[in-house]
Amino acid sequence: MTAVLSYAVRGLTRRHGAGECAVLANDRIDLDVRPAEVFGVLGPNGAGKTTLVRQLMGLLRPDAGSITMFGHDIVNRPAAAARMAAYLGQDDLALADLPVGLAVETTARLRGLSRAAARRERDEVIEELSLGAVVSRPLGRLSGGQRRLACVAATLVGERPVLVLDEPTTGLDPSARRSVWAALERRRAERGTTVVLITHNVLEAETVLDRVAVLEAGRVIACDSPGRLKASVSDDVRLDLVWRHDPPVDDPTVARLAATARVTGRRWTTRLAQADARDALGQLTSGPAFAALDDFSLATPSLEDVYLTLGGTCRDLERT
Numbered sequence: 001m002t003a004v005l006s007y008a009v010r011g012l013t014r015r016h017g018a019g020e021c022a023v024l025a026n027d028r029i030d031l032d033v034r035p036a037e038v039f040g041v042l043g044p045n046g047a048g049k050t051t052l053v054r055q056l057m058g059l060l061r062p063d064a065g066s067i068t069m070f071g072h073d074i075v076n077r078p079a080a081a082a083r084m085a086a087y088l089g090q091d092d093l094a095l096a097d098l099p100v101g102l103a104v105e106t107t108a109r110l111r112g113l114s115r116a117a118a119r120r121e122r123d124e125v126i127e128e129l130s131l132g133a134v135v136s137r138p139l140g141r142l143s144g145g146q147r148r149l150a151c152v153a154a155t156l157v158g159e160r161p162v163l164v165l166d167e168p169t170t171g172l173d174p175s176a177r178r179s180v181w182a183a184l185e186r187r188r189a190e191r192g193t194t195v196v197l198i199t200h201n202v203l204e205a206e207t208v209l210d211r212v213a214v215l216e217a218g219r220v221i222a223c224d225s226p227g228r229l230k231a232s233v234s235d236d237v238r239l240d241l242v243w244r245h246d247p248p249v250d251d252p253t254v255a256r257l258a259a260t261a262r263v264t265g266r267r268w269t270t271r272l273a274q275a276d277a278r279d280a281l282g283q284l285t286s287g288p289a290f291a292a293l294d295d296f297s298l299a300t301p302s303l304e305d306v307y308l309t310l311g312g313t314c315r316d317l318e319r320t
C-alpha cells in the first residue's frame with residue numbers, strides 16, 4: 001500500500017547539534033502523503049518543519065526512521081528525491097545573478113527539458129505568475145516578494161510529480177499569493193501533482209490544504225483535513241473583541257470575559273459555547289461597553305483554535 005503513496009514517513013527522528021546543545025528537531029514523525037494531495041505542515045518557529053521537508057528532499061539524513069517516495073527509499077538513495085520532486089527552500093538565491101527568465105529556463109533545462117520545451121515552460125509560468133515586468137532583471141536585484149515569486153516560478157517548471165515548498169507565499173502580496181495557490185491547484189488538477197508545503201498562515205492553510213500536519217516541538221500533534229480537525233475541537237465559537245482603549249472591566253460582561261480572554265495588544269480572543277457567545281455579544285453591543293469597542297467578530301473554530309486546543313502556542317502563526 002505504501003508504494004502508491006507520494007510519501008510514507010515512519011519514525012522520522014533528527015537531532016541538530018550535539019551534547020548539551022542538541023535539539024531534537026523531529027521526534028518519531030509518522031506521515032502519509034497521498035498522490036495529488038495538497039498537504040500542509042503548520043507550526044510555530046522552531047517546530048521542526050524545515051528539518052522535516054529537507055529530509056523529504058533527501059537534503060538532510062535522518063538519525064532514525066524511514067522515508068519512501070512512491071515506494072523508493074529516499075534515506076538510502078537521496079538522489080531519487082531530487083529526480084521526483086522540485087524544492088523551494090527558504091533562501092533560494094543559487095541563481096541570483098541570472099535574469100528571472102533565464103533563471104527559470106536554466107532550471108527547466110537542469111530538470112531535463114529540451115531548449116524549446118524549457119523556453120515554452122518559462123513563458124507559460126512567467127505569464128501565469130504575472131512576472132513579465134521583471135523577466136529581464138537579475139533575481140538578486142528584485143524586491144523580496146518579487147524574488148520569492150520568481151523562485152516559485154523556477155520551482156514549477158519541469159513537471160516534477162511532487163512539489164515541496166517551504167513557505168511559498170511568505171512576503172507575497174495578496175494578488176501574488178492567489179496566483180501561487182492557483183498555479184499549484186492547476187498542477188494538482190491537471191497533472192495529479194502532489195504538493196507538500198510549509199505555512200505559518202492559518203487562514204491560507206484552511207482554504208488551500210487537503211490535509212495538514214500540525215507540528216509542535218518536533219512532534220506531529222494532529223494530522224487531518226482542516227474541516228475534520230476543526231470539527232474535532234468542539235462546538236465552541238470564538239468571540240474576538242478589539243478595544244479602542246482600556247477595556248471597561250467594571251462592566252460585568254467585560255469582567256466575565258476578562259477571566260478567560262487571550263490578550264494580544266488591544267484584541268481579546270475568547271472561546272465560548274455558542275449560546276454564551278451570543279449572550280455576551282448581545283450584552284456588549286446594547287450596553288455602555290459598546291462605546292469602548294473598536295471591532296468585534298464571532299467565528300466558528302479555526303485551525304488556530306485547533307492548534308491551541310491541542311496544546312500548541314499561538315506565537316508566530318499568521319492570520320492575515
Ligand SMILES: Nc1ncnc2c1ncn2[C@@H]1O[C@H](COP(=O)(O)OP(=O)(O)OP(=O)(O)O)[C@@H](O)[C@H]1O
Binds near residue numbers: 023
Ligand atoms: N543546523 C542547525 N543546528 C542546530 N540547531 C538547528 C539547526 N537547524 C535547526 N535547528 C534547530 O532545530 C529546531 C527545528 O528547526 P527548523 O528549522 O526545522 O524549524 P521550523 O519549524 O522550520 O522553524 P521556522 O518556522 O522558524 O522556519 C529549532 O529548534 C532550530 O533551532
